[in-house]
Amino acid sequence: RDTMRGGKFLNVWRMAELHAKIAPQRVRLLEEWGAVFDRTKNGLINQRNFGGHRYPRLAHVGDRTGLEMIRTLQDHGIHQGIETYMECTALDLLKNERGEVCGIVCMWRETGNFIIFKAKSIIFATGGGGKAWDVTSNSWEYTGDGYAMAYEAGAELMDLEFSQFHPTGMVWPLSVKGLLVTESVRGEGGILLNNEGTRFMFNYIPERFKSETADTEEEAARWLAGDPNARRPPELLTRDVVARAINEEVKAGRGSEHGGAYLNIATQRSAEDIKKKLPSMYHQFKVLAELDITKDPMEVGPTCHYFMGGIRVDANTTMSSVAGLFACGECAAGMHGANRLGGNSLSDLLVFGYLSGKNAAEYAKKIAAYSEVDKEQVTKIIQNATNILNRESGANPFLLHEELEINMQNNVGIIRTKNELEKGIELLEKIKTSYKNVKAKGSSQFNPGWHEALGLRNLLITSEAVARAALLREESRGAHTRADFPGEQKDWLQYNIITTKGEDGKMQLVKVKRSSPDADLERIAQSTIEDLEAEIAKERNTE
Numbered sequence: 001r002d003t004m005r006g007g008k009f010l011n012v013w014r015m016a017e018l019h020a021k022i023a024p025q026r027v028r029l030l031e032e033w034g035a036v037f038d039r040t041k042n043g044l045i046n047q048r049n050f051g052g053h054r055y056p057r058l059a060h061v062g063d064r065t066g067l068e069m070i071r072t073l074q075d076h077g078i079h080q081g082i083e084t085y086m087e088c089t090a091l092d093l094l095k096n097e098r099g100e101v102c103g104i105v106c107m108w109r110e111t112g113n114f115i116i117f118k119a120k121s122i123i124f125a126t127g128g129g130g131k132a133w134d135v136t137s138n139s140w141e142y143t144g145d146g147y148a149m150a151y152e153a154g155a156e157l158m159d160l161e162f163s164q165f166h167p168t169g170m171v172w173p174l175s176v177k178g179l180l181v182t183e184s185v186r187g188e189g190g191i192l193l194n195n196e197g198t199r200f201m202f203n204y205i206p207e208r209f210k211s212e213t214a215d216t217e218e219e220a221a222r223w224l225a226g227d228p229n230a231r232r233p234p235e236l237l238t239r240d241v242v243a244r245a246i247n248e249e250v251k252a253g254r255g256s257e258h259g260g261a262y263l264n265i266a267t268q269r270s271a272e273d274i275k276k277k278l279p280s281m282y283h284q285f286k287v288l289a290e291l292d293i294t295k296d297p298m299e300v301g302p303t304c305h306y307f308m309g310g311i312r313v314d315a316n317t318t319m320s321s322v323a324g325l326f327a328c329g330e331c332a333a334g335m336h337g338a339n340r341l342g343g344n345s346l347s348d349l350l351v352f353g354y355l356s357g358k359n360a361a362e363y364a365k366k367i368a369a370y371s372e373v374d375k376e377q378v379t380k381i382i383q384n385a386t387n388i389l390n391r392e393s394g395a396n397p398f399l400l401h402e403e404l405e406i407n408m409q410n411n412v413g414i415i416r417t418k419n420e421l422e423k424g425i426e427l428l429e430k431i432k433t434s435y436k437n438v439k440a441k442g443s444s445q446f447n448p449g450w451h452e453a454l455g456l457r458n459l460l461i462t463s464e465a466v467a468r469a470a471l472l473r474e475e476s477r478g479a480h481t482r483a484d485f486p487g488e489q490k491d492w493l494q495y496n497i498i499t500t501k502g503e504d505g506k507m508q509l510v511k512v513k514r515s516s517p518d519a520d521l522e523r524i525a526q527s528t529i530e531d532l533e534a535e536i537a538k539e540r541n542t543e
Contacts, residue, residue, distance in 0.1 A: 004525040006052040006238050007337020008478040013517040014315035015335040019351050026350035027059050035072040049187040050342035052238040054529050058343040063184040063280045092381045093153040101324035102371035105381045112444025120364035123356045124327040128307035129462040134409035136304040137169055137180035143455035144462030146331035150311045155320040157499040158333040159309030161469035164479040165414045167242035169303025171260035176288045178303040183342040186235045188277055189224045189268035192261050194254035201234035204245035240339045240479045243302040260301030302414050308336040317359040326360045328352040338478025388453045394439030397453035403431055412467045417484045421471040428464050468509050469497045
């Protein structure tokens, strides 16, 4: 219910259902593998409140849950004898004469040598493409590689207009602008204030969430104190709502000193609690901003954070429209609809990573032998990569990337219009033209310029897909906000936007009608919490 409502009902219903049913057992398995989650006094896994969740659901390890998951999975993978290829960059997929995936061409970053991996099935878990924007929480790896490689191989992309801007990224100092300030701060009671000291989120509660959201500071304080009859504070509304609210306050001249909002946890929790529950945030601001969050408010603002859209996959198997290519996590579309709830990304990858592995293995077992690799495909992929080094002169990849970031930030940002999107697409075409003659100086060995240029191809494909889909969807839904088409349009709820590479090599976008949801799932998603709780109580009484 919460996932569908957060995604503005554009989610793939079956994926939301599988996620809700399978996530708990995958969390328990992670614990069996060695993850150490925070516990309650009774010894149960402690669960935290996050935006858009009606109940505290998030199993966590302080404010560094993702790092604990990485540690656990790496440790388990090593003990299982899984081979890992570090500093190895995937360039493009290989397909056999039947159009099935049969391998992938990669490049060793250290030496510049190429390697071909033959495969009966391949899983993409390549993350998003946030490095297309100037202000982002994403690290350098997030260049849309999975989207672009799948697109070039003929796979369908879906919902790429929905790029989430997390409401709380650092805005100062400039050197760390965009760095994430975890939602855990608001989950632990942090409040958002404008430069007048007003707790402004009470002015931005959508009609859909009014029945579940506190409308006074007094009620919000009671909720924080544990009153079961109090409703959740508006700071825990969905990310799209909070990000737009901060944006509106800044536009109205009520922003913080450096163009964001103030996030204050110091007035809500003791210094001891903050250091215990938010150690990473305490350290991050102390070191990077010379600010003590146990005493002073943080300055935060929207930062490009996550892609709801991605490779279109089958809900049950996670296989794409290209046989043998599977996708999970952020690079796959469908689970989150128009907006992702905080915390659902980590549980998403646990659930659909499991389903991808299971189904990719079963698919591979049915194939007797590896396909022969088409040498022409390999030669073309390697030539495209090495041409960047072999040109006498050409455009600087770092400057082109900077142009792309500024263009996407200004024209395909958190609030969009037809004029800005059309300008953004026009500038993208100019950058694409320059990219045809991009030049990286130096050799192939650990060459940052070459690596930048290779990733830039993927960013350009991803950025164009985002901009064109955003132009086509003439409504505001979830993370996609059109100033010239305010509000959700009922007709648009029927459609997903599908992006493919046409036979002429040009990008093609079409509106595809969505399948009808299961009647019982729709009933649950549309029901009030009170009705559902009464229904569950009735079922338990009759057992």
